[in-house]
Amino acid sequence: MQTRPQLDITLCAPRGFCAGVDRAIQIVELALEKYGAPVYVRHAIVHNKYVVDGLRDKGAVFVEELDEIPDGDAPVVFSAHGVPKSVPAGAKARNMFFLDATCPLVSKVHIEANRHHAEGREIILIGHAGHVEVIGTMGQLPEGAVTLVETVADAEAFEPRDPEKIAFVTQTTLSVDDTSEIVAALRRRFPAITLPHKEDICYATTNRQEAVKAVAPNVDALVVVGAPESSNSVRLVEVAQRSGCDNAVLVERADKIDWSRFEGISTLGITAGASAPDALVDEVIEAFAQRFDIKVTASGQQREHITFNLPRELRQPQAATPGA
Incomplete structure (x- = not known):
């Protein structure tokens, strides 16, 4: 055998x-x-x-x-x-x-954009053209109030109406490193630019990218479980490749794995985008278990203790306090 x-x-x-x-x-x-x-x-x-x-x-x-x-x-x-x-x-x-x-973290960006507009600032949105989040954020304000900047070259080419009255916001699912380069270019060119009150890239995007940076240099290959339409999942592949794992791939689910990418490997990292359920990660691990004798260990912080309230219409009514 x-x-x-x-x-x-x-x-x-x-x-x-x-x-x-x-x-x-x-x-x-x-x-x-x-x-x-x-x-x-x-x-x-x-x-x-x-x-x-x-x-x-x-x-x-x-x-x-x-x-x-x-x-x-x-x-x-x-x-x-x-x-x-x-x-x-x-x-x-x-x-x-x-x-x-x-x-709610996307809504926070919408609120910021509206506030900047109300205070007379021209707004730069750092993000990816055509992404639904970008369409939603740009659609908070009248046509022409927001300029989309996708790259450092875009930041270098941007000419504001008044360099003293500009602000930037960002899509929540960007590469932290790419975005910091774009922000650096904007701040160098426009020292008076108004920054987000708090980082717009969401905690989940940042945490998942940091976790990948820690694992990628130490594995032969890395799988990101996620959909090709998912911005944060695609960014995780890029982060892994930049962090030293050239063989980083996006896998939608186990039946989409290209096994030729994993011949001869002895170490593998697995992560998942913020919209990929645990069931798909388990499915991918099981697929590898069919072909390899696997040993699984975890790296990094296990839990994020963040929850957001549901809309009022869907919240369960609180039970009356006995004797009240």
């Missing part, structure tokens, strides 16, 4: 679901429980096909625009990535009942 090669797997921690993703999924599930199917969801609630398919099986109906939703009283949920102001305005105009699953 042929013996399987030994493989030491290091699980990066933290990995997988963040508080904003967890909240968004809960909103859809609780809306289905409370109001029954269908519950309409504008855009994929989070960027993960497994999660979306699971919610669809329970009665969620995914649409890209509100005009795909028939008139009626079925709830509509806005995705975790946030939406332009025109979307809730359109929902109100049709008397739709909607629940906003925008991650």
Whole structure:
């Protein structure tokens, strides 16, 4: 009998679901429980096909625009990535009942952008063109109020109306290192630029990138479990490659693994993007266990103690205190 090669797997921690993703999924599930199917969801609630398919099986109906939703009283949920102001305005105009699953850390960026605009500043948004979060943030303000900057070259080319009256905000799921280079260029060119009150890149993105940086130099290959549409998952692959693991790949789920990438390896790192559930990580580990004699160890901080409140409409009423 042929013996399987030994493989030491290091699980990066933290990995997988963040508080904003967890909240968004809960909103859809609780809306289905409370109001029954269908519950309409504008855009994929989070960027993960497994999660979306699971919610669809329970009665969620995914649409890209509100005009795909028939008139009626079925709830509509806005995705975790946030939406332009025109979307809730359109929902109100049709008397739709909607629940906003925008991650509170994305909402924080929206609030900052509105405040800068109200105070007369021109706004730079550091982010990726076409990403739904960027569309939502730019859609908070009138056309022309926000300029998208994607690269250091964009930052060098940007010409403000008044260099004394500019501010920047960022997409929450960017590479920390890339963003710091862009910010450095902006601060060098425009010393008066107003910075975010607190870092816009979210805690989950930062923590997952730091965990990958610690593991990547010490493994032959690294798997990021996540969807190709997921910005934070794609960034994790880039971070791993820059940190010394050239053989870093994005894997949507176990049946998508290209096994030719893992021939002859003896050490492997595994992490997951913030919208990838633990079930998919377990599935990937099991797939490696079919081909290798695996030993799994964890690296890094295991738990993130952050939770976000659910919308008021979905919170359980508190039980009355006995004797009150």
